[in-house]
Amino acid sequence: MATQTEVLKFLMQTAPDYYSGDDLAQQIGVSRTAIWKAIQSLQAAGYSIESRHGLGYRYVANNQLSAPVIMAGLAGPVQPKLITLDQVDSTNAYLKRLAVTEPLTEPTVVVADTQTGGYGRFGRPFYSPSSTGVYLSIGLPIKAGAPFDPGLLTTGTAVAVAKTLDQLFDVTVALKWVNDVLVNHHKVVGILSEATTDLESGQISTVIVGIGINLTLPTGDFPVDLKQKAGAVTTELTVTRNQVVSTLLSEFFTSYQTYTTGDFMADYRRLSMVIGQQVELKTGATTITGVVNDIDATGALVVQLPTGEVQHLSSGEITKVNLLTGGYRG
Template identity: 45%
Template sequence: MSTQEKLLTLLLAHPTEYLSGEQLGQELGISRTAIWKAIQALKAAGYHLDTKAHQGYRYQPTDLLSAPVIRQNLATNLTDLPLNIYEQLASTNQTAKKAAAENAVTPQVFIANQQTAGYGRYGRTFVSPEQSGIYLSLLLQPTKPLTDVGLLTTAVATAVFRAIKETTGISVDIKWVNDLYYQGKKICGILSEAITDFESQQISHVVIGIGLNFATAATIPAELQTKVGALFQKQPSITRNQLISALLNQFFSLYQTYTDGTFLTEYRAHSLLIDRTVTLQQGQATITGKVKTINDAGELVLTTSTGQQTFSSGEVTKVHF
């Protein structure tokens, strides 16, 4: 870690105390002058550090995305998880896929304050304005054959649901297979992409992208404002760092056992679709039916005019309320 990161980590470990330059210097084994320079660099980067004469420095929570701040709330088994944070990227998923091609260490997390070319399913543009969203991609390397990326996507949706509930008390709705809704508007989309090894033709890596509208952004296009919402319309009660920490904790806890499908009971309980009539687009086919359930494989079970049908893929384009 850099001197700045070490200093910040030390301040984070004493959230209610002021630490003097002398104390900090002794802890880190550097001069008070070096401490002062690091403090100034952190302030210039956007961190809020309260300074009190004759007492020292104290960290003040801020929404600036920060690996040390995220790390302080991670489970002990995740303290070494690589967190890559960028002010701006074209796409966190593309960055993660590039890392996979370079045989990067896994798992890894890629986070951006803004995306200039964010995308969702079918290559649709995902508007990703700065300071208002969580744009995060996980790079994973499965230790055993991965046969159903769809089940993993439903597990990720459940992890996001749990993280939001844990940190805010808000219970959101889940739209099969990869969207989360709040107050009737989409606030989160999940995109899982598999990378296949050319020689073995087996899945070598999986990239999971999560795009979450954390706070209302003034730059959302007018044509999306009736469809797209945010977790917070007013002043957020938590920071993005706190939600990211909770999200990573929930995901990696669930990732160990997701293949048994037990989380799907919770997924179903918060489904936006069960017992509703929907229109499903699958390739060139359009199917309308009533959602009976989401089965233990994470598939959508519809009752249609021709009987019961099960779908492992497709997009629900309309919910008939």
């Protein structure tokens, strides 16, 4: 496995150029036969590695999720522990189980090709077909007494996702408070933050931020009950899923260093689709109707009720937005 990782590393560094087998063997300090076996294993694992007589081997990026490729593309102050899975019930659920058996001591990311039991807020199922999306969860250890703000973490994550899509795709992104990301008036990203607590202290010990992105339309389109509201970022991928994950994690961890300051809120307001709009919001058993005046520095929704009273709402769900323009009716 170590030889495979080193071979992949060298080929990625020299891509799209070829790298000779003899040079690879010399660089890594193994036999030419070991290089050949490593190439065979990498190809069997789904990596696209081309060989050409007289030139050697070269790496060609593809849609196969790969921890080494994702890590090689990371920029920023944090290098998390990264786990890639072909299939899982839910990346959030996986991390919650992991945090119980092995308390997290460093940021840990789980990325899966598909989820069989992905879920969003209020336990709603999140459709997670293979090959067409990015499904990941970020586990963040929280030290006792350390500042933590769930509202700002969720809104900061939404901005990190929006910046990622803006960098990699020619799309216009809008944010529906608090955790929905829309493209072309359809939801393309869901964000769910959850926490686990220390049994002895009762304090939050780990926060898990789940992000599901519909990059392209699945084969056969979305299920009937999702087609009206769900959509995809693009009709054709021009970047790999590894690039999407690397860019997203780089944006997330850069923002996470200072997220409690709310220094991203100007971007969140700029991208918001609800400021100035009439909304219907459900918080607990109460339904509130009013016009969104602003989103305050803590990420709370500032809503003016028909009576003229202004409320700051830090939790709840917008169940209806009446836009003056555009096609969104969710």
